[in-house]
Amino acid sequence: MTLANLRTHYTADIVPEKVKDGATVTLAGWVHEVRDLGGICFVVLRDREGRAQVTLVKKKIDRELFKAARKLVRESVISVTGSVKFEEKAPNGYELIPEKIKVLNLAASPLPMDTTGKVEAELDTRLDSRFIDLRRAEALAVFKIRHQVLQAIRKFLVEKGFLETATPKIVATATEGGTALFPITYFDREAFLNQSPQLFKQILMSGGFDRVFEIGPIFRAEEHDTRRHLNEATSIDIEVSFADHFDVMEILENLVAYTYTQVLENCKSSLEILGVELKVPQTPFKKLSYEEVLEIVNSRSDEKMQWGDDLSSQAEHLIGQYVFETTGESHYFIIDWPTEIKPFYAMPYEDKPKYSKSFDMMHRTMELSSGAQRIHLPELLKSRIESQGMDPEGFDFYLKTFEYGMPPHAGWGMGCERFVMTMLGAENIRDTVLFPRDRRRLSP
Ligand code: AMO
Numbered sequence: 169m170t171l172a173n174l175r176t177h178y179t180a181d182i183v184p185e186k187v188k189d190g191a192t193v194t195l196a197g198w199v200h201e202v203r204d205l206g207g208i209c210f211v212v213l214r215d216r217e218g219r220a221q222v223t224l225v226k227k228k229i230d231r232e233l234f235k236a237a238r239k240l241v242r243e244s245v246i247s248v249t250g251s252v253k254f255e256e257k258a259p260n261g262y263e264l265i266p267e268k269i270k271v272l273n274l275a276a277s278p279l280p281m282d283t284t285g286k287v288e289a290e291l292d293t294r295l296d297s298r299f300i301d302l303r304r305a306e307a308l309a310v311f312k313i314r315h316q317v318l319q320a321i322r323k324f325l326v327e328k329g330f331l332e333t334a335t336p337k338i339v340a341t342a343t344e345g346g347t348a349l350f351p352i353t354y355f356d357r358e359a360f361l362n363q364s365p366q367l368f369k370q371i372l373m374s375g376g377f378d379r380v381f382e383i384g385p386i387f388r389a390e391e392h393d394t395r396r397h398l399n400e401a402t403s404i405d406i407e408v409s410f411a412d413h414f415d416v417m418e419i420l421e422n423l424v425a426y427t428y429t430q431v432l433e434n435c436k437s438s439l440e441i442l443g444v445e446l447k448v449p450q451t452p453f454k455k456l457s458y459e460e461v462l463e464i465v466n467s468r469s470d471e472k473m474q475w476g477d478d479l480s481s482q483a484e485h486l487i488g489q490y491v492f493e494t495t496g497e498s499h500y501f502i503i504d505w506p507t508e509i510k511p512f513y514a515m516p517y518e519d520k521p522k523y524s525k526s527f528d529m530m531h532r533t534m535e536l537s538s539g540a541q542r543i544h545l546p547e548l549l550k551s552r553i554e555s556q557g558m559d560p561e562g563f564d565f566y567l568k569t570f571e572y573g574m575p576p577h578a579g580w581g582m583g584c585e586r587f588v589m590t591m592l593g594a595e596n597i598r599d600t601v602l603f604p605r606d607r608r609r610l611s612p
Pocket of ligand 1: 344363364365366388390396397398399401403405406535536537538539540579580581582583584585586
């Protein structure tokens with residue numbers, strides 16, 4: 169039930185358990201379709217929760233009302249007051265016999281794009297007119313699922329004792345390497361949009377917060393123009409004190425499985441609209457070491473991978489295939505990466521410092537998350553910053569916190585869009601963001 173004047177019910181609320189046959193209700197939404205068959209006219213009203221058929225039989229209804237209904241312009245906003253008639257044959261099991269139709273806002277025509285799904289529009293056309301595109305049932309379904317994903321993640325982490333935090337997005341220092349930063353003017357100084365809450369979530373470990381999570385924007389100035397990169401993404405980050413990389417991998421795989429379960433349970437109609445059949449991933453996820461990955465790739469491909477190389481797309485493809493063939497699962501971890509290709513904060517193994525206590529979580533060919541146990545020892549951290557060609561002075565505010573009692577800690581960051589994208593099998597990451605920011609797109 170909502171604002172009684174403009175609307176009494178959502179279309180989906182009209183069910184025999186909630187509304188009596190013959191009851192008067194007011195629905196509000198968009199004119200999805202007008203079907204004028206001469207003696208009878210059907211108006212399909214669409215709201216966020218579904219559609220309702222408004223039926224006008226010429227002989228039985230006020231002439232002016234009938235004339236007005238026939239002339240309704242598609243995508244205009246209307247409210248319809250009328251009586252409910254449960255009718256098995258009607259699309260949602262009922263029709264509305266109107267007493268009053270109010271046009272609240274007349275839509276111009278032609279529309280910038282089709283909303284019925286009859287004409288398929290290019291991604292760019294859809295994003296240019298995103299407000300209309302979002303009216304398509306498929307687009308709305310993606311965002312209902314994204315909402316559920318975030319709800320599930322919050323619930324899971326809060327129940328495990330995590331505190332939700334919000335750290336600054338305007339910062340003075342790079343976290344993931346200096347090339348991919350967007351500079352901004354901060355009064356008379358240069359500042360940057362943050363690439364990751366990394367340094368701050370670590371500082372909170374020194375602050376004694378023990379386990380924190382944050383869901384917020386990250387900004388990456390990489391010039392990628394691919395179906396899996398955005399310049400503004402949403403990162404789901406956690407950090408845990410007195411934990412190592414294995415502890416936080418376990419949290420991650422359980423969180424992924426839980427989120428799938430919640431989406432399956434709570435988003436049935438959205439999944440149906442998208443034609444997605446979800447399978448909850450089996451835990452624990454397979455763990456392959458970087459060494460094993462090298463071996464598998466080099467035994468299966470002519471393109472040889474050297475120690476210290478990052479995974480090429482061909483290598484990712486081979487490994488994703490290998491895991492799927494051997495386990496039937498899409499999710500897996502690649503662990504123990506070379507220290508030199510992971511960020512400075514990843515903890516090297518004490519007995520084999522060439523390797524770090526780091527991991528990536530993958531879905532087939534896509535990296536969804538990366539994480540590590542962190543260096544909590546100030547001297548080692550300083551030398552790692554230096555050996556990556558950065559100046560420790562710029563990290564003063566961060567390094568200081570390691571000198572006065574920093575517990576061992578570990579954490580990870582996962583891209584929300586990539587998570588939703590792989591869950592739904594979306595072709596392009598842009599479909600999982602309301603208003604994507606990429607190399608070419610700054611508006612809307
Ligand atoms: P990383 O840089 O690997 O790690 O980012 C973590 C995850 O964020 C997502 N992501 C992106 N998604 C879309 N477009 C992008 N341009 C983009 N960049 C990153 C990915 C990626 O796996 N501080 C570490 C995390 C940690 O160790 O806690 C970090 O930011 O899904």
